[in-house]
Amino acid sequence: MTIEATQGTAEAVELITLTIDGVEVSVPKGTLVIRAAELIGVEIPRFCDHPLLEPVGACRQCLVEVPDAGNGRGMPKPQASCTLEVAPGMVVQTQVTSEVADKAQQGTMEFLLVNHPLDCPVCDKGGECPLQNQAMSHGRGESRFVETKRTFPKPINVSEQILLDRERCVLCARCTRFSEQIAGDPFIELLERGPQQQVGIADDQPFHSYFSGNTIQICPVGALTSADYRFRSRPFDLVSTPSVAEHDACGSAIRVDHRRGKVMRRLAGDDPEVNEEWITDKDRFGFTWTAQDDRLRTPLVRNEDGELEPASWPAALAAAARGLAAADGVGVLTGGHLTAEDAFAYSKLARVVLGTNDIDFRARAHSEEEAAFLAAHVAATRLTVTYRDLEKAGSVLLVGLEPEDEAGAIFLRLRKASRNGLTVRSIAAHASRGLTKMNGELVATVPGQEAAALDAVQLEADSVILVGERLATSPGAYSAALRLAERSGARLAWVPRRAGDRGAVETGCLPSLLPGGRPVADAEARADLAAAWGVESLPSRVGRDTTQIVEDAAKNRLGALVVGGVEVDDLPDPARAREAIEAAFVVSLEVRENEVTRAADVVLPVAPPVEKAGTFVTWEGRLRPFDAVLSLPASLPDLRVLAGIAEEMGHDLGFRTVAEARAAITETGPWDGQRTAAPDAPVPGAVKLGKGDVVLETWRQMIDDGRGQDGQDKYRATARPAVLRANAATLQAAGIEPGGSATISNKTGSATFPAEVADLPDGVVWVPANSGTNLRSINAGHGTVVQLSGGNA
Known part of the structure; x- marks a missing residue:
């Protein structure tokens, strides 16, 4: 044969x-x-x-x-x-x-097995251990070794999250090879020689890697374990369900293991087309956020005394419908955490029930240029660039994107490809740790000047350009990226930060875009969708974006807000957002209590991803459907709640279940008509800085103060420190010593960080967003001009 x-x-x-x-x-x-x-x-x-x-x-x-x-x-x-x-x-x-x-x-x-302990009954790996299995299938039935086995004090904390039992280790070097070859974090190594050889770390270098949990999963014995999962369950006690990670736009395949209605752990799934066999530690450990004490379990309605009190579902839906019907205009803020089916429901509710295009998923800084770019070059353009394309490309250019922090699966693919000769370049103010690990090249650029840098870059035709959402704050950058792609023949892809962002674009959660990439301004596109939805017409005026919705609600020009999964501090101007939710009638659909729910008039609890089916759309445009892992009573997806509000207002969304919503999206289909190209925005001139002024470079680190990591203190303890980076001259001009305190400030407020010297352009500082402080609270972000001073000034 x-x-x-x-x-x-x-x-x-x-x-x-x-x-x-x-x-x-x-x-x-x-x-x-x-x-x-x-x-x-x-x-x-x-x-x-x-x-x-x-x-x-x-x-x-x-x-x-x-x-x-x-x-x-x-x-x-x-x-x-x-x-x-x-x-x-x-x-x-x-x-x-x-x-x-x-x-x-x-x-x-x-x-x-000479020194391996026979502790299978108490070992976390027992029941799913390759050593245990292969000892039975390929070993001898009895051991000839009768002497005392070697022991070590245990466990050793190689990090706050990863524990090591040295006597179980068989020195396979899987963990050290993964850390060095895949993650680029050689914090663990095989130390000593001969019979004393063991896995270890340097005294001052704990295993603080964004991908450290993968070493637990690939360990063929029980040597590496999780501090959170240790001694908590047996594999034969668990029910395993495949799912998709919800923390970024990568769509990583995961396996969720649960017992008696409670998630016990999450593991990496095996998907060669997406995340291969690796996931970030956030995807692995960040699942307890749904089980916190502030989880919303029942609808709440504000009574005549101004207090929120529990209400039945019919009463709460009726109260929401009455308030929205009576309001003089409604704005819809959906955020970027929704499944595509839920986002589609918000989009249809806005157009068919509320009669408005005032809907926007961008709970962050944004621009009209970005909206036009998304409508013309992202919506309904699936799989123009894939993970495999990143490996095959001649070079990859990163603009406004830090993959290691914002898209872990992309980072691992790029690092893998860079070890095989891929050239990675980044237009940024400084070479990040991730870029260094990809052996990348820096195109040093002052934040806000990305457009000029893009116009000066030369690329070969087999290149890929990856642009991040931070470019929304850099005037002309999206247009410059398009010009570069056109003149070089390189392919261009947009990489958002949240899991639901791409799905929100596809389903029309933008003021200028209808589902399927149909432009609001195109009468034929509106008629096409109206026919598909069985209504006479759709609103024709391009709607308000997030900033305009918030501003008009604060000024009483919009009477109501429907808010789904949005945190106040994520919005471009949190202070103005607080005024808006105080002034308007607010219907909040949320998983856990937050600042919006505390101020809302009607609070409707909805299910997190683990308790519902849905689809996330990756940055590639790849559909990633998943089923509910846990089935809990009264845990409803957003679309079911929105369907109830629509019915109370005398309308029918046409679906009440996730399966029906998926079918409706498919029937609607993508727009096959002509879409207007995004306008070519001008390249801005250099920013003139006054005395003490600096320009911010910033992004959110993977481990930060986000609520999606709540309940994981050990994981959060592995976060990178929140520091301010600037070159020596910039620090010296502000009277700041390396290691001392540095404060950035503006008219709104200030934020203080330890100072660290790094290779940045003069007059540019880097600080992390949402780590120790939220820069939005002082109206500061990427490309913002602020004052730099020493101490707590």
Whole structure:
């Protein structure tokens, strides 16, 4: 029998033919024997081997026999199949057909178990442990070792979240290889030599990596465990459900393990097209936010005394409908955390029930240029750039995007590709830690001047440009990115920060955009959608954006607000937003109590992603549907609540379930008419700074003060410190010593950070957003001019 395997590409592949356990197989040149054996259904035991890590041959468990077949390919002793490449005419005998290989594997297993503790009943890995399984299938039934096993004090905290039991370690080096090769965080290493060799960290360098939890999952024994999950459950007690991570726009596949209605842990799913087998620690550990004490469980309605009191669902829906019907105009703020189905419901509610295009998902700084860019070049343009495209590109240019902090799965793909020759460049004020780990090149640029930098950059045709949402605060930057893509032939993709942002664009949660990429200003587009929805017409005036909605509500020019999953401090002007929610009639759909719900007139509790089905749309435009993990009574998706409000107002959204909403989105389809190209915005001149003025560069670090990490104190303890970075001259001009306190301020307020010297342009400082302080609270953001001074001035 002959088996032939190819890589499934159009490129010519050189095949090597060999024989494994009597079966002839042809595989691409460079294939490892252990992979070739898998193609014929033979699983060779292994511990150190992992398909996404470079081979190392550390554990020696995968030994096979390579006898002489008369062609000079034989080898005198068993070989590690995880490091041995196939060769023409090679004959391989695994433990299935070779007593030599079987004996070698049993001997290796016996050595591994000499000092390994027999503590399976209390080990977290028990029940899903490769060592346990392979000791049963490939080891001896009884041990000849009767002496006392080696022990160590345990556990060791390699970080606040990751614990190490050294006596269980089999020195496979999976964890250290992942940290060095994949994450670029070589905080852990194999220390000492011989029998004293063990995994360790430097005294002053804990394992503070954004991806450290992956080492727990790929550890083939119970050596690395999570401080939160340790001793909490057994795998056979858990129900596992595949799902999609909700913390960024990457759409990473995850597995949610739960027991008795409570999530116990989350693991990385295996999806080669998206996140491969890796996820960020935020995706892994950031799931307790839905189970906090401030979780909303029942509707609330403000009574005549001005107090919020519990109400039945019918009473609360009726109160919301009465208030919205009586209001002189309604604005809809949806945020970026919604599923595509929920966002579609808000979009349809606004147009069909409320009769307005005053809807915007951008609970952040934004611009008209950005809205035009999204409408013309993002909506309904799926999979123009994919994760695999990032690996194949000649170069990748990052603008207004810090992947390690804002899109972890993208960062890991770019780092992987950079190790294979990809050139990564970033238009930014300074080289971030992530850029350094990608061996990237910095195009040093003052924040706000990205448009000029883009106009000066030269790219080859097989390049990819990734632009982030921060460019909304940089005038002309989106237009410049489009010009660069057009003149170079490079492909362009927009990478938002939140999981629901791309879905909100596709479903029309923008004041100028209808679902499917239909322009509000296009009469034909409105008529097309009206026909699909079965209504006579749709509002024709382009709506207000987030800033205008907030401003007009504060000035009583909008009588009501529908707010879904928006935090006040995330809005461009939190102080003005507080005035708006105090002045308007507010209907809040929210998972947990926050500043909006405390001021709202009607509060309607809705389900978090773990308790409902839905679809997230990745930055690529890839649909990522998922089912509910937990089924809890009275935990309703936003769309079901909105359908109830619509019915109370005498309208029918046309759907009440997630499945019905998905069908409605599909039936609506994308707009196939002509869309207006985004206007070519001018490139701004250089900013003139006064005495003491500096320009801010900023973004949100992955671990920050966001509420999606609530309940995970150990995870939050691994956050990078909130510091202010500037070059020595900028600090000296403000009278600030490195390590001292530095304060940025404006008319609204101030924020103080420890100062750190870094290579930034003169007059530019970097501070993290939403870490220790929220820059929005002082109306400061990327490209803002502020005053820099020493101490707490």
